[in-house]
Amino acid sequence: MSQITAEARAWLEQHGFTVRDESRWRAALTHGSMGEKADYERLEFLGDRVLGMSIAHWLYDCMKAPEGTLAQRLNVLVSRQMCAEVARGIGLAPHIRISKQANADGGRDSDNILGDVMEALLGAEFLDNGFTAACEVVHLLWRPALESGEGKSKHPKSALQEWAAGNQRKPPEYEVVDRSGPDHAAKFTVRVKVHKVGEAEGSASSKQEAERVAAAAFMEQYG
Known part of the structure; x- marks a missing residue:
């Protein structure tokens, strides 16, 4: 079986993602503890780069600030903590495919897992629909953090x-x-x-x- 549930698909589309290859999205939502051939790790690697470039471009266009200030905001906005915060904000946790033991150990609420899956979803969006579409999702989901000034204060x-x-x-x-x-x-x-x-x-x-x-x-x- 390489499909996602109807509930997961509806949730993804509700939050701006466009699902084409369901096996890819299933992998993006799958934790390694499930022991399946495809999990989120490779997609997370890709999504991390998509997120970084999307946010960097956005900051460059929106902020007339020196490199140091841009870098400071970028580091906060692409951090694992921020990815997990965005994931919680859109209700990602129930859709993660994770083993009973890993779930019992608190994996479904782990910043590391939530952040990784969030990036994996961006990787899936990039592969299914291209960089422009992935940027649009980033802009949609990260807009509250950008507009609230996250990262403006010194680390x-x-x-x-x-x-x-x-x-x-x-x-x-x-x-x-x-x-x-x-x-x-x-x-x-x-x-x-x-x-x-x-x-x-x-x-x-x-x-x-x-x-x-x-x-x-x-x-x-x-x-």
Whole structure:
């Protein structure tokens, strides 16, 4: 069987996707724990590039800003956390094909899995309908984040780095102090320290995001 359910197809079309090759879309919605020949990994690789180019082009057209500012916004808008946020906003989770065990482990609400599947869907859209169509989907689904100004503020890690330098302190040091859960639903806890100032911790489904949360917590407490 290489088709998607009628419910999944209707949901995809409701959110701007155009389904042609159903086997491709089935793969985009399939987690590796299902043990099937085709899952979302290859499509996610492609969709990641489609998303990056789409957002970069959009920012270039819409923002009269220097390269550093454009890069700052791009990094936030294409991040795994943002992809997962978009996925939750359109109700992706129920349509992911995932094993009972991976689901019980929290996989259906994992930022990593939601973000990967979101990118895989963009990859499927690109292959089925071309880059222009994929860009239109990105513009539709990412518009709220773009219009809300996501990424305009400085990244917490950059803000902390500058704060430490401005206060004649050593650079912040990040350390993973805990990692729990299976690979597809991992949770990282990171501690950030600034010598002779203090420390703070943050937890998230990726090391990078946990570092961001820890830096934000530090700045809130000491900045």
